[in-house]
Amino acid sequence: MNPIQILSVVIIIFLFAGIRIVYEYKRAPKFRFGKYIKTLKPGFRWVIPIIETIQIVDIRVITINIVSQEVMTEDNVPCSIDGVLFFKINDPERAVLEVEEYKFAITQLAQAALRDVCGKVELDTILSKREEMGKNIKSIVEIETKEWGIDINDVKIKDIQLPENMRRMMANQAEAERSRRARIILALAEEQAAGKLLEAGKLIDQSPSAIKLRLYQTLSNIAAEKNSTILFPFPEEVLPRKANNKKKKKKK
Structure with a gap:
């Protein structure tokens, strides 16, 4: 190969x-x-090799997953x-220039913030207000990350x-607690039923005809059963008038 060809190959490789x-x-x-010169946007780009x-x-x-942290709550x-x-x-410029490893830095900040926030409240608060705990952790972490050009979207x-x-x-x-609620509901139901x-x-008690209707309904329910003999004592006053008149004639 002559020098021109060698130079051409070198230039092509360089490009x-x-x-x-x-x-x-x-x-x-x-x-x-x-x-730092500038930030390259999406597309086909060329940089000077080595330089x-x-x-x-x-x-x-x-x-980023926040690994499990051992926390002692306020109620020990x-x-x-x-x-x-x-x-x-x-x-991107600040994320590269302001912090060495932004992922590692955010992870460490999040772990420290989680221990700090959860250690200042009781266990019941952590269990019942997870969303609020996440917001508190986020507010602590983003104080530092804003200077790095990084936004914290959410912490869960x-x-x-x-x-x-x-x-x-x-x-x-x-x-x-479930047993207590069940007993309360049962007591309320019994109270309503008693009322x-x-x-x-x-x-x-105010309507004799209502007593008769109730009696007839009871007899009807009993008659539906396959029983041979039914003895149902009841006062003569609740019988129909015709039946009472027949009994009086027989006595005469």
């Missing part, structure tokens, strides 16, 4: 070595001799709490692990 493709959901801060470098930054919402209950954090980079408490004896105590408490029976008794 291909500088080709970069930046995807739509990414940005690429560009450095020349280690100094220029880029660092790819994902600007989509990123999820030990528990393990984990969660999840969602964040998004809105300024995922799981709360309690000691075995505490779980048994809570189960017994829940069972006692209705009292009202019905007053109505029947």
Whole structure:
């Protein structure tokens, strides 16, 4: 190969070595001799090999798991709490220049904030107000991340692990509460039923015809059963008038 061909090959390799493709959901801060120049937008890009470098930054919402943290609540209950954090980079330049490893830094901040927030409240508050706990953790973390060009979208408490004896105590408490509610409902039902029976008794007592209707209904229900003989004593006053007149004639 002559020198011109060699030079052509070197130039082609040099040109291909500088080709970069930046995807739509990414940005690429560009450095020349280690100094920040600008942030490359999506598309086909070319950098000077060796002299220029880029660092790819994902600007989509990123999820970080907050590993389980041992927490002592305000009422001295030990528990393990984990969660999840969602964040998004809105300024790639600051995310690269202001902090060395932004994912690691956010993870450490979230863990510390979780221990701090949950350690200042009682266990019942953590169990019943998870959403509020997540918002408190978010407010603490985003104070630092705003300076890095990072927005914290949300923080969620995922799981709360309690000691075995505490779980048994809570189960017994829940069972006692359910039993108490059941007894209250039963007592209210009996009270209402007694009131209705009292009202019905007053109505029947005020109307002799109502007593007869009730008696006939009872006889009808008994007659539906396959019994050979039915003895049903009742006062003569509740019999129809015709039956009473016949009895009086027989006596005469």
